[in-house]
Amino acid sequence: MSGHYTLVVGSDVPWVTSWSGEQIVGAAPCQTVGGRLALMQASDPGSGKPQYSKNHLVRQRLTVVRMLCPMCGQPTDQGDRWTQIATRRCAGQLRARGGQVRADIADDRVMIDAGSIAPLHRRCVDRSMKYCPHLRSSDDVMVMRFPREWLVLPLLVKSETNAGVAVAFLQLCGVTQTIDRRWRAQAALG
Template sequence: MSSSIAPYITAWSGEQDLPCALVERPDRSIGYASELLSDRDRHGVLWRQTALRHRVGRPEFARVHPQRQRRAMELLLCQVCGGPADQNEDGVLWLHRDYRDDWPHWPEGMASVEPPVCLPCVSVALQLCPALRRGAVTVRVKECPVAGVRGTIFRQSVLAPAAVTAGNFAYDDPAVRRVLASALIRELRGCVIVPLEELSGTMTGGLSR
């Protein structure tokens, strides 16, 4: 992907993680030593804090900005341009790598950390993303409830909480209290794969924001 073009959720080199010290809390959850209300989501889960300096420096395509990913997922915004994702009577539009061999009726029930897309940005993503060029599908999703977070779980340690492993955690999982979240998860339900040819007449433009 060209260095002059980057999806909305991509982190830039000017957006590094903020120096927030983790501490143990009396309820055995983790927190920041100097914590703000905005450091947690409405479920009380702690989030990784990253500088908000969109388009400063160079895009780092291997990194997703936690706050922009979360905003795109919460508001169902296009992951490429940041505008509203496409929706019609058949559901919200998602663009994914083609993993239909993973299980029957894929991607039904999938836990997705990739936000949806708008119609114009489908062609942009297909042209510029090497992974999608290896095989991609567009999917209409009837229901996509927020289900949890992806992040790193921390164990108790002598000096400060210590990272154990990264994974997906449901909001009703007690372990989520010790997770530092980096992405919001929606569960995809009522999925219907839409042939790309059916969308081709409306896939123009993109990345205008």
């Protein structure tokens, strides 16, 4: 026995993780963003070494658009959607940063900014918290249910091969039913 261990995508390595053998191939229309120009990446999970700190461009967008668990790659149900690292922000803060938040969402509505990380199944949250050294050592981890309503905001980059911009990743923001009274008071003052 050689002692060789093979990493299993969706179990040992998150499904959304990019691998060193998956090269970025440029920008092209992509179905993950309704045919808009997007950065594209070869898909060959397991090829090379996992790049734990980098999401695969297309798989990341698929996790957000289809509400797939970034750990196992399977669909999440409404009652089993959890986030681990998210920041509470008011819609007004997201707008100020250039986020295209719908006009019907008040500036003081609290948003759960999950960044580029789609909700996970609870079992996948527990597994990742047990085995991921980054998550275990982070002070930013706060496991919470993901809201029933959400927004998807494209994160754009300037295309080198085209005159326009391309979607790199999708940012996911859950919409809560609460408002931030402190933010409302600050906005009223000036």
